[in-house]
Amino acid sequence: MSANLIPLLWEATLQTLYMVAASTILGTAFGLPLGVFLAVSQRGELLSAPWANKVLGLVVNATRSVPFIILVVAIIPLTRAIVGTSIGTNAAIVPLTLAAIPFIARLVENAIREVDAGLIEAARAMGATPFQIIRKVLIREARPSIALGLTLAVVSLIGYSAMVGAVGGEGLGDLGIRYGYQRFMPEVMAAVVVVLIVLVQLVQSIGERIAARFDKRAPRNRGR
Amino acid sequence: MTGNPAAGAARTAAAGAAISFSGVGKAFAGPGGARVHALDDVTLAVEPGAICGIIGRSGAGKSTLLRMVNGLERPTSGTVTVAGRDVGRARGAALRAIRREVGMIFQHFNLLSSRTVAGNIALPLEIAGEPAEAIRARVTDLIARVGLDGLAARYPAELSGGQKQRVGIARALATSPRVLLSDEATSALDPETTQTVLRLLADINRDLGLTILLITHEMAVVRDIASHMAVIEGGRIVESGPTYDIFTRPTHPTTRSFLGGVTGLTLPAFIAGRLLPARPDGPSEEVIRVTFAGTHATDPMLSKLAVEKGIASNILAGAIEEVGPHPFGNLLISVDADRGPEARAYLEQHGLLTEVLGHVR
Numbered sequence: 001m002s003a004n005l006i007p008l009l010w011e012a013t014l015q016t017l018y019m020v021a022a023s024t025i026l027g028t029a030f031g032l033p034l035g036v037f038l039a040v041s042q043r044g045e046l047l048s049a050p051w052a053n054k055v056l057g058l059v060v061n062a063t064r065s066v067p068f069i070i071l072v073v074a075i076i077p078l079t080r081a082i083v084g085t086s087i088g089t090n091a092a093i094v095p096l097t098l099a100a101i102p103f104i105a106r107l108v109e110n111a112i113r114e115v116d117a118g119l120i121e122a123a124r125a126m127g128a129t130p131f132q133i134i135r136k137v138l139i140r141e142a143r144p145s146i147a148l149g150l151t152l153a154v155v156s157l158i159g160y161s162a163m164v165g166a167v168g169g170e171g172l173g174d175l176g177i178r179y180g181y182q183r184f185m186p187e188v189m190a191a192v193v194v195v196l197i198v199l200v201q202l203v204q205s206i207g208e209r210i211a212a213r214f215d216k217r218a219p220r221n222r223g224r
Numbered sequence: 225m226t227g228n229p230a231a232g233a234a235r236t237a238a239a240g241a242a243i244s245f246s247g248v249g250k251a252f253a254g255p256g257g258a259r260v261h262a263l264d265d266v267t268l269a270v271e272p273g274a275i276c277g278i279i280g281r282s283g284a285g286k287s288t289l290l291r292m293v294n295g296l297e298r299p300t301s302g303t304v305t306v307a308g309r310d311v312g313r314a315r316g317a318a319l320r321a322i323r324r325e326v327g328m329i330f331q332h333f334n335l336l337s338s339r340t341v342a343g344n345i346a347l348p349l350e351i352a353g354e355p356a357e358a359i360r361a362r363v364t365d366l367i368a369r370v371g372l373d374g375l376a377a378r379y380p381a382e383l384s385g386g387q388k389q390r391v392g393i394a395r396a397l398a399t400s401p402r403v404l405l406s407d408e409a410t411s412a413l414d415p416e417t418t419q420t421v422l423r424l425l426a427d428i429n430r431d432l433g434l435t436i437l438l439i440t441h442e443m444a445v446v447r448d449i450a451s452h453m454a455v456i457e458g459g460r461i462v463e464s465g466p467t468y469d470i471f472t473r474p475t476h477p478t479t480r481s482f483l484g485g486v487t488g489l490t491l492p493a494f495i496a497g498r499l500l501p502a503r504p505d506g507p508s509e510e511v512i513r514v515t516f517a518g519t520h521a522t523d524p525m526l527s528k529l530a531v532e533k534g535i536a537s538n539i540l541a542g543a544i545e546e547v548g549p550h551p552f553g554n555l556l557i558s559v560d561a562d563r564g565p566e567a568r569a570y571l572e573q574h575g576l577l578t579e580v581l582g583h584v585r
Contacts, residue, residue: 122334125294126348126399127323136347140338216379217337 008175009191015089016171016199019164020157022093027100027157028150034060034101035108036134046120046130060102068160071095072167079167092169096160100153107149111142144215151207155200162196172196241269241305242403242435243276243293248302250288250459262288264459266302270452272402275429275436277450277467279443279482285459286439290405293437294326295319306403324352327396331408333388335380341367341391342376348398366394370424386417393424397432404428406438410445422449443482447471447547455479471547472517473577491556491581492541499582503561508583510564511540515577516553525574526557533570535563558584 034056040046041053066074072095076086079094115138123133139146162173172192180189245268254260263285270276280286291297292304292311299312306322314322335344342363349359367376370390380388389409396404406425410418426449429436440446446453446467454464455478462476474480491499491511499511516525529535537557544553559567561583568578 116334118330118332118334119336121296122328122330123347123351124296125323125326125328125405126351126395127320128351129320132351136350137336141336143338214338217381 005188005191008179009172009188009195012170012172012175012192013195013199015169016158016161016173019089019092019096019161019169019171020154023096023100023157023161024150024154026093026097027104027153030097031101031104032108032146035105036112036139038105038109039112040130040134040138046133060105063098063102064106068095068099069163071099072164076167087168089170091167092161092164092171095167096157096164099160100157103156104150104153107153108142108146111145111149112138114145115141144211144217147207147211147214151204151211154203154207158196158199158203240272242272242274242307243270243437244268244303244305245289245292246303246305248289248292248299248304250285250292250297251300261459263299266456266459266461268454268461268464270435270437272435273429273433274452275426275438275450277446277453278437278439278456279441279446279453280439280456281441284456286456287407289456290407290437290439293403293405294323294328324348324399325401326403326405327399327401328405328407329389329392329396329409331411333380333385333392333412335388335391335395337380340377340379341372341383344380344391345394345398348395352399362398363394366397369397369428370394384417385413386420389413389417389421390424393421393428397428397434402435404434404436406436406440408440409438411440411442418445419448425449447545451548455482468517468547468550468552472515472552495540495556495558495584498584500584501582503583504585506585508561508585509538509558510561510583511556511558511581512564512568513579513581514555514557514571515579516544516555517550517575517577525571525576526555528574529567529570533563533566535559535567535570537567556581 037047038053038056038060041049041056043050043053063071072092075095075098079091080086082094083091085091119137119141120133123137128136161169161171162176164171165174165177168174172195176189176192179185180187180192245266248263248266249261250263251259251261266285266289268276278286278289288297292299293306295311295314303313304311306326309322311319311322336347339347345363345366346359349362354362363376367373370393372387372390372394375383375387380391383391392409404425409425410421413421422445425436425438428434429449436449438445438450450467452465453467453470454461455470455476456462457476457478463470463474463479470479471483474483495511500508503510514525526537526539529537537559540556540558542553542555544551546552564580568580571578
């Protein structure tokens with residue numbers, strides 16, 4: 001491995017981390033409330049709003065149906081409007097976030113739905129408002145599942161971030177394609193893959209640790 | 225609505241009641257558009273400080289009835305009041321204010337797995353917006369009150385069923401409610417733990433003057449702590465009144481079948497199979513149920529029957545139990561059919577209740 005490859009690899013790793021972190025934070029900021037709303041707004045639920053639920057559900061499904069690489073290209077005008085340019089790492093955050101929002105929303109929705117209905121009933125019996133139930137019961141009880149869901153989202157975003165090279169997003173995937181594939185440097189490709197494997201492993205084990213820390217459902221977790 | 229005179233008394237006593245149901249119905253659209261009645265014209269009053277047990281099979285409507293007291297279910301007809309306030313028509317903040325005065329405990333405890341014992345007990349106080357200082361002090365008191373000292377920092381997963389229900393009780397008492405609703409609170413517990421939890425509920429009832437409305441499918445629970453009871457079937461109250469009266473003089477078949485399990489009212493199989501409704505020709509025996517109540521429960525009445533009347537009786541089954549502080553018992557006996565009427569007259573004279581169940585050859 002040539003000496004000038006190390007800085008390249010390091011820079012690409014930082015770019016990937018930056019894109020993934022930014023889109024995870026933004027995706028969660030929008031996806032979490034959206035997921036909670038999807039979970040509690042069905043007919044007969046806490047904040048029954050069946051029409052809004054249906055419409056948002058459709059939008060979420062539609063966004064998730066679009067292949068990521070097409071999404072990247074299709075929203076270039078939106079990206080330009082938000083970031084000022086459609087090329088570069090910052091520009092890549094827009095499609096990554098847009099893909100993360102519905103994904104995280106569905107994960108959060110599922111996590112919230114898993115919460116025992118008896119807990120909602122108990123909270124209602126205490127005189128809790130719907131908002132108090134969401135904050136103090138639903139989100140809190142769903143934390144272990146939400147943590148695992150976000151782990152899955154981050155791993156997926158690492159994968160997606162490899163595709164934003166198409167709009168000059170740079171990062172590890174882009175490095176692999178430009179050096180490893182187009183310039184016939186298999187050792188670069190190998191290094192990129194190794195770094196990605198390490199990243200994903202790290203994210204997965206940190207996510208599981210956080211989930212276990214939140215999870216008090218089994219006695220074995222005491223004192224962690 | 226019911227053949228029991230006690231229900232009529234309850235109807236007129238509703239004014240000062242802690243909880244009152246008057247003409248309460250709950251109907252919903254069933255399959256094929258038919259109206260299904262989960263509850264039908266239920267009238268019942270629970271006096272302040274009483275422990276009222278509602279017993280019924282699953283699907284009888286007891287759960288719906290209980291949930292109307294804190295507005296988790298709304299009646300489609302009639303009114304439900306708690307301390308004079310109409311729960312069925314309360315909405316929003318008014319309903320939440322009523323709910324804070326009505327504690328509830330559940331069969332499966334419904335504790336937050338992510339909160340410690342102290343955190344679970346604190347939840348209703350946080351919801352009510354109490355200051356953190358006050359919450360801490362109140363939670364410490366409650367933990368001691370229900371006997372969970374030293375377990376404040378544990379999570380529900382680390383507790384036994386009985387301990388979890390104690391947390392549930394402490395949580396239900398946190399906002400100092402006047403009424404406690406118990407939804408099959410001991411049904412998931414073993415018999416021994418059930419006893420300790422029932423004792424705790426009885427203590428709380430006595431010490432705090434809390435009115436308790438509980439639903440159960442176990443007659444033993446009603447017998448052990450309820451001062452009053454109601455039997456519900458098919459969405460209707462078929463019998464209600466003081467527990468002792470109903471245990472000693474059940475009138476409705478459903479009540480009797482529930483009582484069979486606890487009070488030795490059930491015929492042993494070897495007799496049941498041979499029982500004839502009418503007296504057969506030839507020598508036969510009359511099968512009689514004798515109910516002992518109050519002070520007679522411990523008198524040796526059958527010995528007296530033999531000595532004074534010369535009538536020998538055959539004991540088939542029996543049990544003596546306590547309903548609250550009162551002993552009472554049921555005996556199934558058989559006597560020579562020729563002497564049956566005389567034996568029954570003698571026992572009735574001495575304050576026992578008798579009933580002919582049939583004849584055996």
